[in-house]
Amino acid sequence: MSTFETKKYPSIDEQVICAKHRSGLKIKLIPKKFSSGCAAFGTRYGGKDSVFKLEGEKEFTVMPEGVAHYLEHKMFENEDGSDTFEKFGRYGTYANAYTSHDVTCYHFTSTNHFTDNLRILLDYVSHPYYTKENVDKEQGIIGQEIKMGDDNPSRALYYMLLNSLYESNPVKTKVVGTVESIAQITPELLYKCYNTFYNLSNMRLCVSADTTMEEILGVCDEVLKDQPEKKIIRRSFVEKDEVNSKYSEKKMSVSKPIFIAGIKDNFYSDDYNEMTRRSIVSDLLMTVLFGQSGDFYQEVYESGLINDFGYGANYSDAYGFCDLSGKTSEPEKAYEKIVECLKDAKNILKAEDFNRCKIASIASLVKSCDAVGIAQAEFRSTIFGGEIFDTLEMYRNVTFDEVVNLADELFQENHLTLNVVKPLKD
Amino acid sequence: MTRRKKISDGIYLNYIEDNRFKVNAVSIKFMLPIQTEKNTSRALIFPVITRGTVHYPTEKELNKTLELLYCSSLNYSHSKIGDMTLDTLNSVFLRDKYIQDDTDVETGVMKILEDVILHPLLENNTFKTDTVKTEVKQLADSERASINNKGRYAINRCIRNMLSEDPFGYPANGTVEDIEKTTSEQIYEQYIYMLSHARIEIFIAGVVDFDRHFKFYKDIFSQIDRQYEEKTVVTPITDHVTEVKKVREKDDVAQGKMVIGFRSFCSNKDDYEDYAPYVVGLNIFGSGSTSKLFNNVREKMSLCYYCSSFSVYEKGLMFVQSGVAMENEEKAYNAILDQLENMKKGDITEGEIENAKSDAISETVATFDYLQGIISWCFEKILVGKPFDSQLYIDSINRVTKEQIVEKFKKVELDTYYFLYGGESK
Structure with missing residues (x-):
């Protein structure tokens, strides 16, 4: 049985209920009295994490730019051919995901059947299904996402800034990658990244909804399998004190x-x-x-x-x-x-x-x-x-x-x- | 609980009590029939006034006061809604129970609103020339910068081409030329005209003393010589398309931006029984992530990253937007029209209808979890003469049948095709 801890913030009428599921997943619940509820489930893995290894491995793995984001897109595929958006769609639930420099997050906002929606979320994110066909299909879509970014002067400027600030810090890596880098992505690469970073000990689930921790843990019991903790080592880098370019x-x-x-x-x-x-x-x-x-x-x-x-x-x-x-x-x-x-x-x-x-x-x-x-x-x-x-x-x-x-x-x-x-x- | 009470001719106070939030929101909406040559002067009223009032003579002092009022916000917007220009003053401020000392935030915000509405800083019976000069330059620059956001720019260009004869087609801020020749006297004249002639809807959402606010606004507006005449707010387009317009414009873009404009012959003024089938149909066609456009043009054909539809309900217009590679222009266009054809043919599954209904209902329910959402909902209902109660709308959504959706979509007519393309295109 999991134990919870409740942190109270009386001056703002808020509280956070914290628990650790037996699978290794840490969970936070912010109780809210709205009709809508929101859940965010994700991992500490983003655009900058392209060189890594697990504790015990000898060599670092080097991935092409844009893998974390590509993987996020491909999480929505299911082995039985069902469509994740369609599953959420039945309840009128808004579901989406994002990848930043340092995290990938899958989330939904629903107004009914919160528990069922949560089950869908935990289920699809914990079941990867990558094939050559579905991976190749995404090239065109993400290729257009990259082009859309190329037409956005603010985004161009943002990456110019990162390149000027940093010489070796991997944060300057483009989260979506480039048309060339994503062309190298295969199902095998995606599985390698998934198995490294989508370990429950490296993930968190946060909920803001009118629900209880017991309810949330019940869904976790149904969907999540126990996982031994994995320790991820990201390649360290030395960044100079001064900017890379004035x-x-x-x-x-x-x-x-x-x-x-x-x-x-x-x-x-x-x-x-x-x-x-x-x-x-x-x-x-x-x-x-x-x-x-x-x-x-x-x-x-x-x-x-x-x-x-x-x-x-x-x-x-x-x-x-x-x-x-x-x-x-x-x-x-x-x-x-x-x-x-x-x-x-x-x-x-x-x-x-x-x-x-x-x-x-x-x-x-x-x-x-x-x-x-x-x-x-x-x-x-x-x-x-x-x-x-x-x-x-x-x-x-x-x-x-x-x-x-x-x-x-x-x-x-x-x-x-x-x-x-x-x-x-x- | 909601209350609506007349303050004087054409001025109403609307109060929506809701204690789930830490803040209160105030929104004061001024509406006048569009006169395209006045758009710019109206757009400049609030930018000029919020730069200095009698009691807060500089913007810096005003901002300092707002910060000391626990980060109370004061902002404005200028837009078009139906056949009216809409100028809104908004403020969001913390409720007393979340203030740590004895600062009276609510009264402080009321004083500022009163000053902005009644006591702008004047010089020789008009706004200060320096201030006007600065704001004219800022607005002209921002209008020029609309080219920076290619997706938005393409939508505006499509609307402009589509409604070249209709006042709604004219830019809300006017053109750069209009802006640059605007004088202090013109803005001041529109300010006075707005106070005397506008339909004014005041909204407060949160927890306040209604009577206190009613008296406050009554006192403010009793100082104005009102000459209000009631005017139609929403007149949707009912003429049929005689000739489809095709506009292609060149810019330095990496990805083509496609916008297709349609007449839908359905507006939010229609009875729910007529309106709801269109909303459900629009959802099936292109406004959700289980929509036909998303599933086919993006997921199956990998032609784009985004492809979706939206409506300008007040005018009875529907749009589809997508970012596509130049070489796929025709393919994407055909794919979009194919999906529209499927709607007209009734190639719609029960599953799609159920999802779309859940989505439309969920969106409605979720609106009430945001103070601004609640205010927008109530405001729209006032404009189209419907009651605030959302259950009536939800019930109509639930009653929608496939036949009704097909009947609605059969009426949709292609009006304008717009494509913003880059160098390598034909």
Whole structure:
């Protein structure tokens, strides 16, 4: 019998029930009183994980780019020829999946028969069926998905940024791969990846619904077989402190230049709490400097120098960076303005602004707890060993000094890069 | 529980009480009959006003206040709905029980809304020239940038070609030329006109004191000299197609973007008994992942990554969109029309109908798990003169028969074919 633990968060009326199924799968339930329920089931395996081995194996296996994503598409095939979408479709359930740099997640949102939907989810993800025919058929579909991405200037810019930031970090690998790399994919390769990464000890199930843990464990009992734990070793890499390239540009059909500047943070940690804390401090730092209540934003907006200005702090167990992006007819000038602000950060940062941004960030998190699909956000936290609601307390604990110190550490010339997509005709 | 109460001619307050959320949502909708030459001025009203009001003279101060109000949001949108332009002011704010101190967030948000509606910052009886200049430039840039999102761009081009004579076909923001010649006086004139002539529907969803809000809005709008005349909101297209339009345009795209426009002769104004069969049919044809378009054009023929249908219900229009390789243009087009033909011939299984019904019902039920979803539902019902109760709609969905679906789809007429292609195409 599995035992559960309930973590309570009374200030936001939330709780998380945690359990470990005998199969080795760890499960989280966020009870919600909505008509819709959501479940997310997935693995810590994404676009960046193309070189790996299991503990005990001698050699690393090297996979072509895009395998994790290809595999995700092929999970929807079943040996008896039945259609997974059709099975969910009977209940009017919305089902989908995504692959990112570091995770693959299969999810559904339903308004009835939650338990039956959960059974379908666990069943199809735990039964791979790859044949030469069904693998080949996907070439055309994913080929068009790749082409669709090629027509998207923001996506092009994002990968330009990753290539400029990193020399060897595999996060720069294209999640969908290339037309050439996916041509090398065979059923054997997919089985190899599946058997490595879709081990239940490497997976998590998160649910946000009006249901009970007993109900969920009942479905797990029916569908999941016990699995011995497997330890995956990803090839380590050494990434230099400075950026790989200070500048890159490309021409595409856009109305005016669009840019993304990056700030490399060579801090990453396998420890979820450390990683999340870093990402929170970084997020607050960027918000105080570049948020809509700051001078920088107002100046570039009013002068019309930058449109659609945005910023972000992106952290995972194997990468960390901040980005600033927008459209501008003068990319160099916009970048100069950004660098000026970064250099002057110590003078610009004020405790009053920090405190206000902190209140707003915490409130924004509380607001997001209303989402039916919070199971998906919880999945991202829990797959790295954390708990989404703990983030609130972490935000509360961040001090102004930490933010100031991070500015010192991060904002150095050799951490910065500019990437621009320019119109075909200047 | 829902309440709807008249504030004055053409102004109503709608309250949907729901205590499942941590936030309350307010949405104030202003509708005026489309006058294409006024589209731009109307599009600029809220961008200009939210840049400064009497009590919050700069956008920075306004944003700071919103942050201190626990990240309350204030945003606006401008669009077309049926024969009207629709300008909406939205705010979402935390409920008192989730606020850690004695900040009165709700009152704070009400003050801001009042200021934005009644007390914009003026200079010589019109909006400030500098502010208008900035917003004109921002909007023109954003209109130019519509080329960056190829899929969306293709849809807009198709609609424009399809409805060259209908006011609905004209861009909601006007053209770049319209935007660049817009003056402060024109925007101010439309602001005054909107307050005096618009149909105004105010929605509050969450938990508030209805009487307090009723009095608040009554006080606001009693300060305005109203000259409201009731106008039709939804007039779907009822003319038959006399000549199919074919438009192919060149751009630097790696993948062709196909959009096919049809007249459906069915709108959300129709009785549920007429409307529900079309919704179920549309789902079977192309709007779900068990749809004919998905299963055939993508899964069986591997021609694309996405191929789906959607409707502009107010106008009685149906569209199919897909991203396909240039060399597969004809093949994809034929495959899409073949599936439409199958709908008309009644090549539809009971299983498809059951799935589509579950899907349509599920979507309706799920709408009520989001405050914005609840507001959109109620708003649409007001526009088409139907009661808020979703059970009436769900019952009609359940009664749909195959014969009704076929009868609806037999009426569908091809109107416009649009293809955005790249260099190597014929």
